[in-house]
Amino acid sequence: TGHVTLDAGFVNTASCASTITYIDGDAGVLRYRGYPIDQLAEKSSFLEVAYLLIYGELPGASELADFTERIQWHTLLREEMRRFFDGFPRDAHPMAVLSSAVSALSTFYQDSLDPFDREQVEISTVRLLAKLPTIASYAYKGSIGQPFLYPDNSLGYVENFLRMTFGVPTMPYELDPVHASVLDMLFVLHADHEQNCSTSTVRLVGSAQANMFASVSAGVNALFGPLHGGANEAVLDMLQQIHAAGDDAQSFVKKVKDKQAGTRLMGFGHRVYRNYDPRAAIVKKAAQEVLSGMAKPDPLLDIALRLEEIALSDDYFIERKLYPNVDFYTGLIYKAMGFPTRMFTVLFAIGRLPGWIAQWREMMADPMTKIGRPRQIYTGATERAYVPMEQRG
Ligand code: CMC
Numbered sequence: 001t002g003h004v005t006l007d008a009g010f011v012n013t014a015s016c017a018s019t020i021t022y023i024d025g026d027a028g029v030l031r032y033r034g035y036p037i038d039q040l041a042e043k044s045s046f047l048e049v050a051y052l053l054i055y056g057e058l059p060g061a062s063e064l065a066d067f068t069e070r071i072q073w074h075t076l077l078r079e080e081m082r083r084f085f086d087g088f089p090r091d092a093h094p095m096a097v098l099s100s101a102v103s104a105l106s107t108f109y110q111d112s113l114d115p116f117d118r119e120q121v122e123i124s125t126v127r128l129l130a131k132l133p134t135i136a137s138y139a140y141k142g143s144i145g146q147p148f149l150y151p152d153n154s155l156g157y158v159e160n161f162l163r164m165t166f167g168v169p170t171m172p173y174e175l176d177p178v179h180a181s182v183l184d185m186l187f188v189l190h191a192d193h194e195q196n197c198s199t200s201t202v203r204l205v206g207s208a209q210a211n212m213f214a215s216v217s218a219g220v221n222a223l224f225g226p227l228h229g230g231a232n233e234a235v236l237d238m239l240q241q242i243h244a245a246g247d248d249a250q251s252f253v254k255k256v257k258d259k260q261a262g263t264r265l266m267g268f269g270h271r272v273y274r275n276y277d278p279r280a281a282i283v284k285k286a287a288q289e290v291l292s293g294m295a296k297p298d299p300l301l302d303i304a305l306r307l308e309e310i311a312l313s314d315d316y317f318i319e320r321k322l323y324p325n326v327d328f329y330t331g332l333i334y335k336a337m338g339f340p341t342r343m344f345t346v347l348f349a350i351g352r353l354p355g356w357i358a359q360w361r362e363m364m365a366d367p368m369t370k371i372g373r374p375r376q377i378y379t380g381a382t383e384r385a386y387v388p389m390e391q392r393g
Contacts, residue, residue: 004375011271014195015372016203020053020358021194025272030279032192033057041282046187047071047157050129050354053192054361068157074130075151075160077138078108085142094139094346095224101135102128103217113211115364124212125357132353133157136346137164143342158184161350166338178293179337182286183347186330189279190348192355198222198229202356203363207372212360219356220349226266229327229348235267236331236341239300242307247299249306257316265311267328269320279326287329290336301332 007013022031030037033052040049044058051059051067059067081104088097106113109127112120138148141164149164158180167173193199202219206212223229242252256265270277291301308324311317327348334344363369 004377006377009271010195010200015200016195016363016366017368018194018359018362019056020362021192021355023194023272025270025274028273028276028278030193037189037278038282041185041188044188046184046191046351046354049188049191053354053358054125070126071130071157072153074127075134075153077131077134081105081108082138082148085138085148088142090143090145092139092143093224094136094143094342095220095230095349097139097142098132098135098346098349099217099220099224101139102132102213102220105131106211106213109213113213115206115209115211121212121361121364125361128212128216128357129353132350133161134164136343136350137161139346140165140340140343143340156180158187162337165343176337178290182290182333183337185286186283186333186347187351189282189326190351192352192358196228197225198352199356199359202360204372206360206363207369212357215360216353216356219352223345223349223352229345229352231266231325231327232331232334232344232348233341235304235327236300236335236344238266239303239307239331242303243299247303249303249310253307253310253314257314265307265317265322267331268311268317268324269322270325273323273325274321276323277325280324280328283326283329283333284324287332290333294336298332298336300335304329304332 020033022034023029032040032049033056035052035058040052044052047068048059048064051064081101084101084104085097088100105127109124112123112127114120134151141148147169149167149169151160152163153160155163159175162175162180162183163173195203198219201222202215205218206215226234238252242249245252252263253265255263287301287304291298308328311322317323330347331341331344334347335341339347
């Protein structure tokens with residue numbers, strides 16, 4: 001079996017070869033299929049980027065129209081599935097509801113679960129992209145006891161999601177076009193990030209030839225964790241705590257440096273980016289734009305700006321190369337749009353979905369793929385003889 005090397009957390013071990021996303025953590029570079037993230041964020045739309053990640057090339061106008069139409073066709077959930085959302089407790093975390101519902105898709109579409117059948121993979125791709133926003137909005141509606149709205153397929157992807165989330169049947173929904181375009185851009189920024197924890201999970205589960213819904217549902221569960229996608233929620237909780245305790249960013253940073261009860265500056269640090277996270281700079285600008293348009297300024301923005309300022313000039317953070325990551329400012333934008341804190345990671349999941357699908361498909365199509373099966377260094381007891389119950393101390 002050869003030599004086994006311990007690499008806790010896979011700091012130096014590549015699990016696959018991939019053509020999808022390139023990161024240079026020292027230079028702060030992120031590209032999808034070769035295109036720099038800042039250009040995509042500025043110029044492209046989320047479905048265009050989803051197409052790029054999944055099929056490898058930017059779509060032509062008719063390809064994008066066709067892709068969009070196929071997705072729109074599948075936005076409805078089956079009525080039986082819609083009723084699931086009544087069964088979860090009101091206070092369930094929407095990420096737990098999301099992963100359960102994605103997992104349940106493989107009960108409804110048993111005829112298209114073969115990971116090696118091109119057409120089945122294609123229809124599952126479209127179904128997942130189409131249904132995730134519907135599922136996400138129902139997770140929210142269920143938590144506040146409002147009626148579920150059916151999708152409106154005359155609307156764009158993000159517009160439809162916003163209407164299903166914030167609309168009510170008793171009055172017309174007034175879409176804020178700035179919110180829609182900023183949310184679309186945030187989804188672009190989240191769409192892939194090579195072998196992060198949730199994507200590696202999707203690949204590992206898929207490597208056992210589990211179907212796409214099962215694999216993606218596992219990815220949603222990984223994203224739920226506060227060190228990963230859950231960080232955007234944790235950042236807001238942290239800002240709120242600092243605000244409630246009298247806006248003292250300085251003493252919070254001290255607590256972090258003293259590692260009091262493992263306190264971390266949430267939204268800071270990244271395994272790969274050791275210079276800056278190129279997504280964070282784009283998000284910070286968007287946060288300032290969206291928040292400056294609000295009737296009442298959010299005091300949490302000032303706390304975030306102050307925390308960043310203190311941390312970036314402090315040796316603790318400089319020595320450890322800790323910079324704001326994508327999650328540091330996103331929560332403030334989501335809050336300004338009206339999302340409750342618990343929905344933040346769900347938004348990350350909607351954004352990350354094209355990446356999960358693209359990586360799963362790339363792996364399934366690769367003849368070099370083997371089942372993921374890490375080794376270990378055993379550190380337990382050496383061989384010892386069984387002790388009968390009456391002789392145990
Ligand atoms: N606040 C305070 N100290 C930190 C932080 C932080 N946010 N992040 C890392 N450190 C310290 C850590 O304590 C360690 O110090 P020491 O050498 O004294 O023990 C050193 O920096 C190295 O940290 P690490 O935990 O070995 O680094 P990692 O690459 O394993 O962890 C991370 C990366 C993102 C999990 C971590 O930086 C972290 O916990 N950040 C806060 C959570 C967060 O914002 N996560 C979102 C990541 S970006 C998007 C996503 O993946 O969802």
